[in-house]
Amino acid sequence: MNLSEPFIRRPVMTTMVTAALLLFGLMAYRQLPISDLPDISFPVITVTVTNPGMDPETMANNVAVPLEQQLMTIPGIKSVISSSRQGNTTIVVQFDLSKDIDQASTDVNSAINNASGNLPPLPAPPSYKKFNPADTPVIYVAVTSEAMTMGKLYDYGYTIIAQRLSMLSGVSEVSIWGSKSNVRVKVSPDKLAAMNIGINEIAEALVDSNQSLPGGTVYDASIAYTIVPKGQVTEGAGYNQLIVAENQGNPVYVKDIGEGVDSIHDEGFYLRYWDKDKGEIPAVIVAVTKEDGANTVKLCNDVRDYLTVLEKQLPASIHLDVIFDRSIMIKESINDVLLTLVIAFILVVSVIFLFLGKASSTIIPSISLPVSIFGTFAFMYARGFSIDILSMLGLTLVIGFLVDDAIVVLENIVRHQQMGKNPVQAALDGSKEISTTVLSMTLSLSAVFLPLVLMPGIIGRLFHEMAVVVVASVLISGSISLILTPMLCSRFLVHTDKKSRLEEKADRLMERLVAIYEPALIWVMRHRLVPILLGVASVVFAALLFKSVPTDFLPPGDTGAMLGVTLTSEEVSYDAMANRQDKVNKVLENNPYVDKVISMANFPELLPPNEGVVFAGLVDLNKRPAIAKIKEQIDGEFKKLSGIQPFLKPIPQINLNVSTSVDRADYSYAISGIGDQDLLYAKVQELTRALQNVSEITDVSSDLEISAPQVSLEILRDRASMLGVSVKTIEQAIQLAYSGSRISTFQTPINIYDLVLQVDDESRQTPDMLDKIRVSSSLPEDRKTLIPLSTVVRREIVNGPLQVNHINQLPSATVYFNIAPGAALSSALQRVSDEASKIIPKQFFGSFAGQAAIFQGTGPEMAALLLISILIIYLLLGSLYENFFHPLTILTTLPGSIFGGLLTLFVFQSSLSLYAFVGMIVLIGIVLKNGIMLVEFANEKVLEGKEVSEAIIEACKVRFRPILMTTIAAAMGALPIAIGIGADASSRRSMGLIILGGLLFAQMITYFFTPVICYYSMRAGRSITK
Template sequence: MNLSAIWIRRPVMTILVMVSILFFGIHSYRNLPVNNLPNVDFPTIQVSASLTGASPEIMASTVATPLEKEFTKIAGLQSMSSTNRTGSTTITLQFSLERNIDAAAQDVNTAISAARYLLPTDMPSPPSYTKTNPADQPIMYFVMTSRSMPMPDVQDLAEDFVSGALSTVDGVAEVKVMGAQKKAIRIQVDPRKLAARGVGLNEVADAIKQGNVSRPGGTLDGSFQSYTMESTGQLPDAKAYNRLVVASKNGIPLRIEDIGHAEDGIEYEKVRLWFLTKDQEYNAIVLAVSKQPGQNTVRIAEDMKAKIPQLQKMIPEAIEFILLYNQADYIRESIDDVQFTLVLTIILVVAVIFLFLGSLLPTLIPGLAVPLSLVATFAVMHLLGFSLNNLSLMALTLSVGFVVDDAVVMMENIVRRMEEGEDAMTASLRGSREIGFTILSMTLSLVVVFIPILFMGGIIGRLFREFAVSIGVAILVSGFISLTLTPMLCSRLLVHYRDGRRRRFQEWTERFFQRAAAFYGRTLWVPLNHPRTTLAVTVFILALSVLLFLWIPKGFVPSQDQDYFLVFTKASDRSSFDYMVEHQDQANRILQAHPDLRGLFSIAGSDAANSGFCIVTLKPGSERKESVAEIINELRPKLNSIPGLVAFPYNPPPIPIGGRHSTANWQYTLQSNSLEDLYRTALILEEKMATLPSLTDVDSDLNIQSPRIRIVIDRDKASSLGLTASQIQDGLYTSFGSRQVTTIYGASNEYNVILELEPAFREDPSVLSLVYIKSSNNKLVPLEAFASLEEKLVPLTVSHSGQLPSATISFNLKQGFSIDQAMADVRNVSREVLPQSVTAQFEGASEEFQKSFGSLGFLLFVTIFIIYVVLGILYESFIHPVTILSALPLAAFGALVSLLLFRLELDLYAFVGIIMLVGLVKKNGIMMVDFAVVAEKEEKLDARSAIHKACVVRFRPIMMTTMAALFGTLPIALGIGAGGDARMSMGVSVVGGLLFSQMLTLYVTPVFYIFFDRIGQWLKRGKGRTDETGTPLPPAGQNDADPA
């Protein structure tokens, strides 16, 4: 059956089908979203709860634990971690990728309701939850700044108007205001003046509540008109609060200004922000823009930048917008580089074909397969909801070398028959029939290589799904085109090819390849005459490949230079906020001094008073000499030279994995029922890990040296003085807890009124002697009359993993070390340190690395097995598939050696490259075996002569397809452009594997063909060596004369 005949005889139908493919493909391309990587949704839910004034230990035991017990009953829950701080608990629930996030949210809500009877009754509000996705990082950061307007006013404008206006841009999920500059009125009182006038702080709080009210006044309904009423119950500003009467002594009103003062301030005083450029510093509010899943990052960024000038006209001129970071710039640069690589690849592949054929017209015919295959793939990508991203475009770039193969094989066979004397139509019909099964085998067996990738679990499966589908579709379409368009064009356009005058270059190329084929034919007799040596060398290379695979450094998803990095800073647990601000400012100056700095957003007090955080944006990669990794290595020692500050700069991964907050890329978590064992072991292990040569930026989430003043109440004395524990606790929190006592409601926002002691009375424990509590019998009682003070060191945070107390140690890798080396070092140290009461496991990216590489070996086996099954079905043989796959060890060896030579890790990209080699290398075997099988049947040749003839006849198409694939992958192997360093390992593994295997496959596969043919004969006819008629065969090398 000739699959191509109808397409050859009906050229109009063929052309119209191809034009339709072109039309729908181009239309789809214009509508594909453009992103950095494929969309990966992590179903994650964060639960938040608060209990005013409760210690981290109380929050962990009374709030986190009851909730965690209920959450463990939810189906699909993969991991659960919690962080408990003073007064707050955050629980992160991460579900399996297959879990529907909305259904999971309903289950979480049910679990919260079930736990409410076990939670403290004095919680201000029930626990709340939000659906999040750790992989959804903001795509843009804008800075709002002003030289004249107060920052609280700027934040008001950002929250009330700007964030809402920007959120209306199509595709935007959220615009988050980062600034902590929200306006508030702070009422600060002097405890000495309170005591002198006999007024308790609780009286002041009650007076403020009653003096600021916002309630409806009712209505008046007359015969002809009705009225609504309102009163001036709200106090609008600090000046009004200063005049507020809080008590009356001997008929004289006592006002706020008599015992302290009210001032216009901000709600969170323990946060400081900076925005710095190369030569300027601003007070700023930052707007973080996140996109909806699957939306076009580049389009959203363009629409957002177009929206800013419109907003600028609607807000005060004093406010300035500055673009701090735009992920679309990196994506655009990266995509442009990949598209350039794609075009360069097409040029190289077409040039290779021209070099082999020596004529322009036969080169253009298979060359048409490339654009048609690519645009058809765009149509399928659009139907499946894919995007143009680094992985899908890399798949199409790699496919260029493959999609042309089938057309080259088809056209070369037709041209060969024309050179033997047939006319164009006859050669096209007979040549397509002769080679059609080979092309079908090559196409199907190459496509099935990518099937196992589709069934990979976890994030890696999601990440490479678009890659596998894109390249698989391109290969299928190329097979279709090679069986339809290519033979039709050959029958019409090569009519005068045989009779045309040969150009000198064409004659030269033909003579060159004829001589090369003749040389190959002579040298091929050497391995055929020494099969045992050839087989032994192959087995030796297979053993070396296994050893190399076990020994080579392994990595995960390669990092990318995205023109920015993060810096986490931390002072000692005892450090004050003012101390942190001073040292964070020193770190800012070091970062600002770097010549490649574009912008710096810095926060002190981000998570705690002793912590800080920086977003450092850099010039585009094309404008700087150093990579992000080199800049980080340069800045790390400078930042850590600041006395009293520890800095953790790192390049964030392309896709964050795991919901736990960390100061580095990799995490190792310890768990134990015993807090004492856990804390002691974590500190020892952290110290040991910091000395390992493979690790840097070692840090833990343990903050157990935070000083705490414990007020020990003598309950008998307190009771005799008319005080309850509730009154004492309430008085202490009002004095030192920045208590929110009332709220001012504006037209579009609301502001808190905060009551506290003056700053001078909140500095050290000695001020506690000035604190008085109002008793039930209306007397002021000094705190020291019924309480004593104890100072102790306690945890600043308490963490859980699962339901057990935990400590997480995070780390980055030193340059030159791989993650598998680092993990092995950590395991070795853990064996020395960990007692039986403490368990440990890798989490986040390191855990995913373990899972991925634990299954990749099986994935490779499944790939080979599927190819074997497909080839076995196509050839109706158990033996021929093994012959075709015999060159795989050579390709794997070449790939691994190439990675070692270029000092690259065997990361996920490189491993996918090796899987691709499985499909590429077997194509040569198919062309040899397919021709040899036909020669045995139709020309009655023995296996040895048949495979020799097949190799010589197929030498030119084998070389053409291999060189096309090699040069098609070469631009990726060079690692050119933005993100090229991440793609490099895949290209190097494919190029190295092809080069090495090509040199040996031409000689190894024929030997395996003969070897397995003899096994087949032995299985059919017994142990004696016989030919098809039962005649004994002479020893190898004596059954026919060498043509040489």
């Protein structure tokens, strides 16, 4: 049966089908969303609980533990990680990838409700939200004003900007970095004591004086009047006139014991925004995160357009400045990959023309390229895929052999024309003869990528889209070569005795090359042991290179921005932290390639008191070196700083780490367990010190912070009881004086604000100031007096944790680190594992977390994928050839090609990353196609009755030209990637290098090693048959 015959005999139908495929592909291309990488959804939910003033240990024991106990009962849980800081607990619940996120949300809500009975009184119930670590904000906007306070800017940023941006299509979340307005009533303990007034009484009076209750309605004969009580005070100065107590028959106003002031939610909050052109400007930051599947480029454009509209509606003093726009780098990267695709297309077509020497012969297979590519775009649109770096890279890689099938078909039809057949008959006979070969090549190449399509886990999800796109393009290309190419050959490929000058040169070149190749092949066939020994040597050296080539995971890429954490001593005050953070800012501002800086600290909802966050946006790519070089410069300046340690890293294209705060480094090792908690902490500190001396890693730190100064107050219960003071009264007085917690709220037309009561600033400067606090006694009225706090508590300065961490309910600590430049990831992780096994006792559990854990699991998976790919190919080819030995012959081309690819990586000092692994799979597919062309033809000649050795030599001579053409075409497709053309090409360069090096060695193997193996397999097959 000839699959091509209906299409050869019906050229109009074939043309219409092809035109329709091109049209649908073009329409699909215009509609496809654009992103940097495929969407990857982590089923993760974060639970947040706040209780201002509560210390970390109490937050961990009283808040985190009850919630963790309930959350751990949810089916499908992968891990529950919590971090408790002063006044805040964050719990990250990660589920198995198969867990439906909506069902997970329902389960988490039920768990919180079940735990609520065991939680302490809280100002607000625990909140939760879906969280995808892979979705970092795509655009940052600074809301700036020289004339407004932080609180006012926050109001505009939250109410006017963030809420309206969240309504745009494609927006998942809009976060705002700043501090909300509130009113603080600051009272003097000395004045309260002089008037015999307890702070608890002031709190009750303020709550009673700040009410908003419904008034109802009154009626007269014809009109209904709504009663509107004005019971709330909305400005700090207004509270000064409130009567809060009575002293000797005289009213006591707030102004008599303190003052009401307009303030912000986090009183010590530090945020600095710096612009290269404008300098430092007061600002709040708005960060927009996209929904899964949203078009990043379109969303960022929509946000920019809407900001232009919004800015006209805001006061003239407010300006909106886009700090970071991820779509800019995405567009540059996609354009660079598309440029690479175009260059590869031109190179491939040029190779075809140079080999065939005839325009019509070049055009026919070249047409299959755009048809296959646009057909793939139509498939991508139907599957809901996006135009991203990986899918476009996949097309670029396969462009070299999308034309292979068409070349093979064309070359065979030309051979039949040279036998004297007319174009139609040559097309019919040639396509029928070659269809099995094309089918074998297409299916085997698709089979190579099948395990990557089905690969589980995060990495499987990351490369799934790329693998499916490659398989689709290969299947479409194979179909086009059997549908369109024979029809075009039957109509436009006219054989003439007179050849063009270029054809003659091409033919003479091929004749010379074959003339050189033939005696070398004959010698090899007579000395068959030589190529076999070389083949064995290539296997050995490939194994050695696997250990020598540095391994990498996912290069971070160049997104044009860096984000990091600053770390200082645990006893640092707000002012000291701000001063040290300023030093970090100056380093960034002085770097010529840094365009914008955001710096934050003293932000309890996000960070411990001794940590800050810095963001550095870089100038345009054409005005700066690679981001890795800039980081190296900045790190050199950071080392000169004293009192603070910054950990800055490029914002990755995809974040695979799941944590409760901003990552300090790319990799981490977590330790947890039941037992002596002090021993756990001591061993983590010992491990951290040991890892700081390991040369393969750098930026070593841990989240273990257990030496923060604390004021421990032991309540003297007997004495307090005798004086009529309850424990609750004591703790409430301390909470009101120092925690900064909300006692009431008030509303304005645009927002709801907190009313906070606390002692004045002077009374919060040293622990000794606690002695000024007085607590109310419940003794009879005639004996009523205020009791000094020092009378009923014993005060002691101790050390305690700044944060308490749990993993799956167990106490834990995490060590963070980066890989040193030039070091192999696998080697570095092994060193960390070795040090941990020596230091961490067996009663504790140690394991890599986040990206490091995924890398460890990916290595065996990738090796298994290669083996499965090879097995599938063997089963497929064995079924097609009805032979056990021919598939083995074809597969023997693999070790040498892998050796060549690894050797190229080693020579060019490139790493074996996930990109390189994908390149290796592509290499396997290309090499297999060459082996199939050779073995298929040799097998036909043997079946015709020729002697095995003679059949193999003839097959090598006849297939010399198409094998060389397809190999060079594939190499040309990979060349632009290997050279590293484009904005972020360095991270993908290893993919092109491994293909180029592998093809060079594969060519020699196909020409000399494969014939020898083919000889033995055919002889063995004959022996078994006999």
